[in-house]
Amino acid sequence: MPRLTAVNSAGYNAPAALTADPVILAPLSGRLHVLLVRREEPPQQGRWALPGGFMNDDELPEQTAQRKLTEKTGVGGVYLEQLHTYGDPNRDPRGWIVSISYLALIDAAVLHEGATTARWFPVDDLPEVAFDHGAVIADGTERLRGKLWYSNIAVGLLPERFTMPQARRLYEAISGVTYEASNFRRELEQSGLVRGTGEVVKGVPGRPAMLYEFVERRPAWSPRRSRTPAAIRAGAVARS
Amino acid sequence: MPRLTAVNSAGYNAPAALTADPVILAPLSGRLHVLLVRREEPPQQGRWALPGGFMNDDELPEQTAQRKLTEKTGVGGVYLEQLHTYGDPNRDPRGWIVSISYLALIDAAVLHEGATTARWFPVDDLPEVAFDHGAVIADGTERLRGKLWYSNIAVGLLPERFTMPQARRLYEAISGVTYEASNFRRELEQSGLVRGTGEVVKGVPGRPAMLYEFVERRPAWSPRRSRTPAAIRAGAVARS
DNA sequence: TAAATAGTGTCTTTAAGACATTATCGC
DNA sequence: GCGATAATGTCTTAAAGACACTATTTA
Numbered sequence: 001m002p003r004l005t006a007v008n009s010a011g012y013n014a015p016a017a018l019t020a021d022p023v024i025l026a027p028l029s030g031r032l033h034v035l036l037v038r039r040e041e042p043p044q045q046g047r048w049a050l051p052g053g054f055m056n057d058d059e060l061p062e063q064t065a066q067r068k069l070t071e072k073t074g075v076g077g078v079y080l081e082q083l084h085t086y087g088d089p090n091r092d093p094r095g096w097i098v099s100i101s102y103l104a105l106i107d108a109a110v111l112h113e114g115a116t117t118a119r120w121f122p123v124d125d126l127p128e129v130a131f132d133h134g135a136v137i138a139d140g141t142e143r144l145r146g147k148l149w150y151s152n153i154a155v156g157l158l159p160e161r162f163t164m165p166q167a168r169r170l171y172e173a174i175s176g177v178t179y180e181a182s183n184f185r186r187e188l189e190q191s192g193l194v195r196g197t198g199e200v201v202k203g204v205p206g207r208p209a210m211l212y213e214f215v216e217r218r219p220a221w222s223p224r225r226s227r228t229p230a231a232i233r234a235g236a237v238a239r240s
Numbered sequence: 241m242p243r244l245t246a247v248n249s250a251g252y253n254a255p256a257a258l259t260a261d262p263v264i265l266a267p268l269s270g271r272l273h274v275l276l277v278r279r280e281e282p283p284q285q286g287r288w289a290l291p292g293g294f295m296n297d298d299e300l301p302e303q304t305a306q307r308k309l310t311e312k313t314g315v316g317g318v319y320l321e322q323l324h325t326y327g328d329p330n331r332d333p334r335g336w337i338v339s340i341s342y343l344a345l346i347d348a349a350v351l352h353e354g355a356t357t358a359r360w361f362p363v364d365d366l367p368e369v370a371f372d373h374g375a376v377i378a379d380g381t382e383r384l385r386g387k388l389w390y391s392n393i394a395v396g397l398l399p400e401r402f403t404m405p406q407a408r409r410l411y412e413a414i415s416g417v418t419y420e421a422s423n424f425r426r427e428l429e430q431s432g433l434v435r436g437t438g439e440v441v442k443g444v445p446g447r448p449a450m451l452y453e454f455v456e457r458r459p460a461w462s463p464r465r466s467r468t469p470a471a472i473r474a475g476a477v478a479r480s
Numbered sequence: 481t482a483a484a485t486a487g488t489g490t491c492t493t494t495a496a497g498a499c500a501t502t503a504t505c506g507c
Numbered sequence: 508g509c510g511a512t513a514a515t516g517t518c519t520t521a522a523a524g525a526c527a528c529t530a531t532t533t534a
Contacts, residue, residue, distance in 0.1 A: 002249070004248055004249055004250055005248060005249045006246045006247060006248035006249065006254035007246060007247075008244055008245065008246035008254075008256045008257060008335075009242070009244055009245045009246065009256070010244055012257070012294070013296070013297045014246035014248075014254050014255060014256055014257055015254060015255050015257075015258055015295075015297075016248045016249070016254055017248060017252070017254055017255075018255055018327070018338060054252070055255075055327070056253070057253045057255075057329050057336050058329060059329070060327060060328055060329075061325070061327035061338075082324060082325065084322060085301070085322065085325040085340050087258070087295070087300060087301035087302075087340060088300055089297050089298060089299070089300075095248075096297050098258060098301075098338075100325050100327060163513085164513080164514085165512080165513070180497075180498070180499085181513080181514090182498090182499085182513095182514075182515075182516090183496070183497065183498080185513095185514075185515095186495090186496085187495095187496085190495085200504095202505085203505090203506085204505075204506080204511095204512080205505060205506045205507080205510080205511050205512065206504075206505055206506080206510085206511045206512025206513065207502095207503055207504040207505055207511085207512055207513040207514070208504065208505060208512090208513075209512080209513055209514085210513085210514080403486085404486080404487085405485080405486070420524075420525070420526085421486080421487085422486095422487075422488075422489090422525090422526085423523070423524065423525080425486095425487075425488095426522095426523085427522095427523085430522085440486095440531095442532090443532095443533090444484095444485080444532075444533080445483075445484050445485065445532060445533045445534075446483085446484045446485025446486060446531075446532055446533075447484085447485055447486040447487070447529095447530055447531040447532055448485090448486075448531065448532060449485080449486055449487085450486080450487080
């Protein structure tokens with residue numbers, strides 16, 4: 001297979017292509033999984049890859065990520081956050097191809113398995129992966145776990161109204177650790193991200209759980225107070 | 241000026257070029273500044289721009305950022321962290337040119353003014369800036385301020401041995417807020433990033449200040465404890 | 481000894497961690 | 508009533524914020 005090359009109209013070597021690669025994560029059976037597609041053609045045929053692809057000159061890289069994700073998996077309309085750009089000219093055997101990666105957390109049920117060849121893999125038990133996608137997935141997982149408590153990134157995975165135990169199990173699946181139930185509740189309540197509705201769940205054994213909802217379903221940050229030294233209040237005088 | 245274009249060996253449009261653009265920040269006179277160079281040629285002649293430039297096919301984007309920074313400003317050997325990639329095909333009037341930005345915090349004294357045309361500008365009082373560099377600078381400033389207390393990113397700006405008031409004034413210049421002196425001291429000591437040397441400063445009015453040093457001068461994170469709910473200890477049983 | 485600067489101590493409030501206790505369901 | 512599940516209360520520790528006070532220098 002010949003190496004893909006490009007030259008621009010000024011006579012300089014140009015990158016052969018850009019790719020946009022979405023890292024789509026979802027909790028499944030209590031563990032964090034990533035969505036991969038099997039490469040059916042060389043190079044790296046048979047390996048599993050992120051569902052990304054080449055960028056056109058009339059779209060934003062994020063749009064490319066969205067489009068490729070839909071084409072390859074049927075999943076669409078997810079909120080993507082830019083993750084990292086991998087620019088080593090030797091990272092792809094096909095040529096100088098730079099990858100811009102994006103991150104999303106979705107509900108695994110959004111994927112209609114059977115309709116595509118895409119599959120979920122636990123992030124800590126990956127198959128043989130193409131290119132440098134292993135590192136990309138690791139970067140994505142780390143970013144997601146870092147943001148979990150500082151944003152409402154988990155919002156999309158919970159129903160409109162949810163219970164604390166439900167939210168806790170979700171957070172546990174994403175972070176990979178177990179939380180103490182009452183402290184979890186206190187923390188999530190104090191985060192300012194959620195609000196209690198007056199209602200409770202019915203028809204299940206055990207004490208009925210109260211229902212909560214997210215204050216803001218669009219991407220938002222937790223207003224939790226800063227952990228850096230207090231700035232001095234207006235009017236006060238700093239001593240030196 | 242004709243638009244720069246590129247086609248790859250498979251016949252597809254390719255990006256005309258990649259640029260790597262360093263956002264070099266430094267505290268100066270108590271305010272955060274950014275290093276810019278004046279564009280001497282079209283497009284956007286006369287505007288001020290980040291000291292970046294086109295990437296070659298035999299270097300990593302970070303190396304490009306380093307090289308361009310040195311060529312344009314004489315500044316070299318700084319620690320660069322990838323910031324964001326700007327991929328809108330219309331962001332640059334010359335053509336489809338994608339920019340990968342990098343962030344560094346340095347000592348303003350490293351720049352030999354007069355030897356270059358590069359100049360420092362306060363980040364909150366910029367001149368007319370080229371392309372989308374205003375947004376890039378804003379993103380860089382935000383990232384720096386977010387990292388200040390979670391890393392030793394400010395290390396490079398302090399001498400080998402420094403005093404608490406010195407460190408405090410530095411942190412204040414970067415963050416743009418004023419800290420209460422004794423709380424600042426406690427916070428920085430507890431961060432684990434610094435260690436007291438036994439010595440004190442001499443020859444200045446006032447009580448002599450004690451000298452500290454950073455435990456680690458290479459990029460590092462503060463080991464401050466997590467602010468997310470405690471994971472349950474091994475051996476304990478989670479109640480549901 | 482006064483002015484200037486740096487450092488210490490400490491009181492109060494808030495958040496975090498651990499865990500015992502109480503509440504409310506289906507059966 | 509019993510098992511199951513959810514929610515509340517609270518005791519303890521640690522961190523953060525505010526600020527009074529003490530210490531050590533130069534001029």
